[in-house]
Amino acid sequence: MAVIVLTSAAGSPGVTTTALGLALTWPRHVLLADCDRDPSQAVQAGYLRGMDHGGRGLVALAHLHREGVALAPELWRQTLPLVEQGDKQRRLLPGFTSAGSSRLFEHVWNALAEAFEALDDQGVDVLVDAGRISVTGLPLGLLTAADVVLVAVRSTLRSLAAARIHLVSLEDQLRSLPTPTPCALAVIGPGRPYSTAEIAAQFGLPAWVEQPWDPKTAGVLSDGEDEPRRFHSGAFMGRFRSEANALSERVSRLRMAVLEVAEPAR
Ligand SMILES: Nc1ncnc2c1ncn2[C@@H]1O[C@H](COP(=O)(O)OP(=O)(O)OP(=O)(O)O)[C@@H](O)[C@H]1O
Ligand SMILES: [Mg+2]
Structure with missing residues (x-):
């Protein structure tokens, strides 16, 4: 029961890779939504090795929205399988297909975010690859639906300097929401040279x-x-599995805490 937004400041730290690794190991049914406004079809062309999206994805949802169609019942039909087997559904919502198509989406983000929240009823969590924060910040609809926003950084000074700049606008956006959404870091390659503890202390996150x-x-x-050999049972994916479990539990605890504040026990 979660919507988790992953983003970055600059320089391709590994948002897409991390979002995909978490999606492949997530403990519940999961939708990986490619909401990067700078389109690259990264998952289809990369991990899925050129899988045809068959016209499915955000652009099709934008057309449906323009025709007045509710997005929640349509969302699942616009997805592709990330895996063929397994007891969990792991699907991809393909992203934008041309340079300008994210502009068509300005009025659709809220409806899409509501459709993500509606997946909760079907026991599906959503991992959003939001791409880079950019000078205009992230779409507010996505931030409103998010249980947490994870900002991916590498541990280099270059990556951290960029994060410091863009975190200011992201944190401003998060504070402007009716319910403030927490923000946390995803550190890719700690110790090269800064440790996760040093980075967390520097950012206060x-x-x-x-x-x-x-x-x-x-x-x-x-x-x-x-x-x-043994990629899925190896250390790299094992680490994603334990991160995915821990993240999913953290977000359920957050949700419980929010519910308790909204409906205090009598
Ligand atoms: N844990 C990791 N260790 C080493 N390299 C990594 C790790 N995670 C990702 N990478 C590498 O970093 C590069 C960028 O990854 P990715 O495309 O996921 O970044 P991104 O933040 O989504 O970039 P963009 O902003 O361009 O979409 C890729 O070459 C990927 O293999
Ligand atoms: Mg990416």
Whole structure:
């Protein structure tokens, strides 16, 4: 029961790879939504090795919205399978397909976010790859629906300097919401050179995800490189599995706390 938004400041720290790794190991049914406004079809062209989206995704949802169709009942039909087997549904909502198409979406974000929240009734969590924060910030509709916003950073000074700039506008946006949404870090490759504890202290934000540096194995997720033997049971995906479990539990606890504030026990 969660909507988790992943984003970054600049420089491709690994948002898409991390969102996909979490989606492949998430403990519940999950939708990975490619909401990067700078379109790249990264998951289809990378991990899914050129899978045809068959016209499904955000652009189709924008057309439906313009025709007055409610998005919640349509959303699942606009997705592709990330995996063929398994007891959990793991689906991808394909993203924008042309440079300008995110502009068509300005009036659709709220409706899309409501459709994400409605998936809760079907026991589906949503991981949103929101791409970079950008100079205009993230779509407010997405932030309103989010239980938490995770900002991916590498542990280099370059990545952290960019995060410091863009976190200011993201935190302003988050404070402007009716219910403030928490923000946490996802540290990709800690210790190169700064540790997660140093980074968290510098930003005054908790680090809820920490993914070790492993460019070769990360290439399986980001670029569809050949899977090494025992990829899914190996250390890299094992780490995602434990991060996914911990994140899912944290978000359920957050939701319980919000409900208790809204409806205090009599
Ligand atoms: N844990 C990791 N260890 C090493 N390399 C990683 C790790 N995670 C991701 N990468 C690598 O970082 C590069 C960028 O990854 P990715 O495309 O996920 O970044 P992004 O933040 O989504 O970028 P963009 O903003 O361009 O969409 C890829 O080459 C990927 O393999
Ligand atoms: Mg990306």
